[in-house]
Amino acid sequence: MALSQTGLAIGQVSRFISGILTSGLSRVHPAPVITVQRPQVETTGTQTSPRINLFLYEVEIDAALRNTALTPGSQPPLWMVLRYLLTTFDQNGESDTTDSHDLLGQGLQVLMGVGDALPALVGYTALSDNPEPLKLTFDQATPDLLSRLMQGPDDKYRCSAAFQVRPVLIAQPQLPAGMQLVGVNYQLGTRIGLAGVQNFVLPGKGPQIDGVQPPAVELGDTLTLLGDGLDAAGLTVNFGSAVLTPNMQNPQALSAVVSDIDPTIMSAGSVSVSVSQTLASGLSISSGLIGVSLLPTLSGMTIVSIAVSTSNPPNVYATIALTGKLLGSQRDYVEFALVRNGAVATLLDSPDPASIQADQSRLQFVMAETDAVPPGACFAILRVNGQQAKQAFTLNMVAP
Secondary structure (H helix, E strand, O other): OOHHHHHHHHHHHHHHHHHHHHHHOOOOOOOOEEEEOOOOOOOOOOOOOOEEEEEEEEEEEOHHHOOOOOOOOOOOOEEEEEEEEEEEEOOOOOOOOHHHHHHHHHHHHHHHOHHHHOOOOOOOOOOOOOOOOOEEEEEOOOHHHHHHHOOOOOOOOOOEEEEEEEEEEEOOOOOOOOOOOOOEEOOOOEEOHHHHOOOOOOOOOOOEEEEEEOOEEOOOOEEEEEEEOOOOOOEEEEEOOEEEOEEEEEOOEEEEEOOOOOOOOOOOEEEEEEEEEEOOOOOEEEOOOEEEEEOOEEEEEEEEEEEEOOOOOOOEEEEEEEEEEOOOOOOOOEEEEEEEOOEEEEEEOOOOHHHOOOOOOEEEEEOOHHHOEOOEEEEEEEEEOOEEOOOOEEEEEOOO
């Protein structure tokens, strides 16, 4: 199909549907006349034959194919949906009589078989090679739709049926944008064979990862990535902004120790991990990403000071210091909870700003009197950016 012919597609769809109705109802007596216009009574002469009218009332973009191109890399054409209204008139020009209703049913019967006729669009050059098969489906012809289309002093409500044809292609002729063939000198018009080959494709796809063990790690843990092609030379593990060196490799697994994390750049949380391979050319290829949880590490927890509230019965509140690794920075969301009998007694999410260290090794929470808890032992846990430390400490929340 010449793309320049697709500008005629809308008109040829109307001609095709009109021709199908003319052919399908040729044995009806008297044979109806097929017109394509607004659904109105003929104003010239006296109508002596029944009539079927096609009215194209809406042309819209096919949303499902809006971004579908004919060839990769080319500009998508217009994929249209044509919505029609079918109205029938008897020999007297009336559209709401039993004769017109008979003709309406016969017209719909013909249109039901159009799906079988659409592939053989002989003579319709703008439609015959449409890359997507044309489909005719029926729509609801609601009173609201008919009232909206048949308004004005010369129009009246007429019983009609609605259908649509999609997808109709309208495209602009374009020069091909494909890649040139290897081994052809397009300036001289000669074939140069292997002399034109400058780059060679790698025999493999590069490293691929599809699993990780364990899914959550602390600093110093060994992370094992599972996949394919992980025994190649020149592989490194991209752990967030850090680059890890493998200490074990085989075709389906690769391991590296989680270390050399810069706490001024990275924090505990969800980390994207991939494997990169550096090629002899200096370029690199990378696997897809996989998520790993980087956990904070608690090494110590002490009560710096503790006081008794003025409530009755009196509760206690304290200043609590934490030490460890990746405890959180100014950019992180840090939660500290005191748990008793399986329930959270108090939750603090605002560490003392003065206690925050650049290396994330220390942190301090100052409880307000409103955060006070009943005296007794509490189980203390820490979470940074949604990741909970494996270590937990028991604090004896009792005033001296």
